[in-house]
Amino acid sequence: MAINRQNQKTPMPEQRPEERVSNFEEVAHGYTAEMAQNEAARCLDCKHRPCVSGCPVNVQIPDFIKLITEGDFEGAYRTIRQTNSLPAVCGRVCPQEVQCEAKCVRGIKGEPVAIGRLERFAADYYMNSSTEKPDALRQNGHRVAIIGSGPAGLACAGDLAKLGYEVTIFEAFHAPGGVLTYGIPEFRLPKAIVEREIEMLREMGVRIETNMVIGKTLSVDELFEQGFEAVFIGSGAGLPGFLGIPGEGLVGVMSANEFLTRINLMKAYRDDYDTPVRHSKRAAVIGGGNVAMDAARCAKRLGAETVYVVYRRSEAEMPARLEEIHHAKEEGIEFIFLTAPVKIHGDEDGQVSALECVRMELGEPDQTGRRRPVEIEGSNHLIEVDTVIVAIGNTPNPLIRMTTPGLKTDRKGCVVVDENMMTSREGVFAGGDAVTGAATVILAMGAGKKAAAGIDRYIRAKSEGKEI
Secondary structure: OOOOOOOOOOOEOOHHHHHHHHOOOEEOOOOOOHHHHHHHHOOOOOOOOOHOOOOOOOOOOHHHHHHHHHOOOOHHHHHHOOOOHHHHHHHHHOHHHHOOOEEEHHHHHOOOOHHHHHHHHHHHHHHOOOOOOOOOOOOOOOOOEEEEOOOOOOOOOHHHHOOEEOOOOOOOOOOOOOOOOOOOOOOOHHHHHHEEEHHHHHHHOEEEEEOOOOOOEEOHHHHHHOOOEEEOOOOOOOOOOOOOOOOOOOOOOOOOHHHHHHHHOOOOOOOOOOOOOOOOOEEEEOOHHHHHHHHHHHHHHOOOOOEEEOOOOOOOOOOOOOOHHHHHHHHOOEEEEEEEEEOOOOOOOOOOEEEEEEEEEEEEEOOOOOOEEEEOOOEEEEEEEEEEEEEEOOOOOOOHHHHHOOOOOOOOOOEOOOOOOOOOOOOEEEEOOOHHHHOHHHHHHHHHHHHHHHHHHHHHHOOOOOOO
């Protein structure tokens, strides 16, 4: 197939904004086979493969794209699966624009190849058309426990299962998937996709036990007593941060974690589920990341007439994906930049009535490289709202740290690991948000894969009597 010289990505069909604000169906519809082959033909198949270096899980991108141009869509999927256990998920929620696509040569004089869209196409095609089952994997007789069924835990489990390990995942919630299930809305990541990806891991022999709160139901030490030879902590960063301002105890103030969990995991958006969740008229979401975008767009879909995103820096500093910001704007979300909350006001019934804010200006860069916001004195003003959703970041839940003697953590409660992802406790490994704090799905998966390799080296060395 000849190289497609068009400088722009092949557009992907999606719901119109005026339609999608009243439903939770997926916004983007995905490529047809014709669209996928057209876009795949834009790839130059560079010899030095810069895109691969930008992928945290080392997907052989030119190889799977070439197979799409040849019409071998299932082959493309199998190529992705060699290093990525969740291609349908990654094709939807990975920030490709700052990873693989940022390295694409086609991006020098135009838009990069739509690697994420092609990954999604290959995964969706396979799921919708293939009936093949994974081959039975040869067991090596060793057992590994994984705490948490989010991206890090699932990636670690997938790689270990391929190596022959008997893997059991312990999940605190009643449904597996971690942030993929409770955090990311249906309109960005349909739960049927997550369930199918997880089912494929089960077909490889991975066991998943739900309603298992490690640190309560069982401790890490008790997992070893049950015969597990290594433990991977992939419990994420589920402890929400708050603003520390007056009025946060009022009715109508909540974390984005709680709000999104009620909607996504507990199906509050569906009429056939009796899930208590606040339906606002005027909501303010505090923060500028993807979680803030998700919360704002969910509030709009639940019927809010006005939804504000209040962010203390400018739009240029927002950490959210450009695609999510673009979709939020299309859906009528109002952005208030260079503004920071200082107090939440309530009425006589203890309900939120207004958000008091100050205006900010950008000063010198801070340690992250972003310019530090500085308050403009005397700029206090009120924004009339009945709901405030706080989305300013999360830290790891301290439960495992508190119940695992000798487990070293940093001042933020993140688990400290070495180059092999092993913690201060021998045989205990960790990765993902439990180590880094809140980050992206694909970075968590990369950490899970690295930990799987570390666990394999550790168990093999120990079984051979070598120094660890």
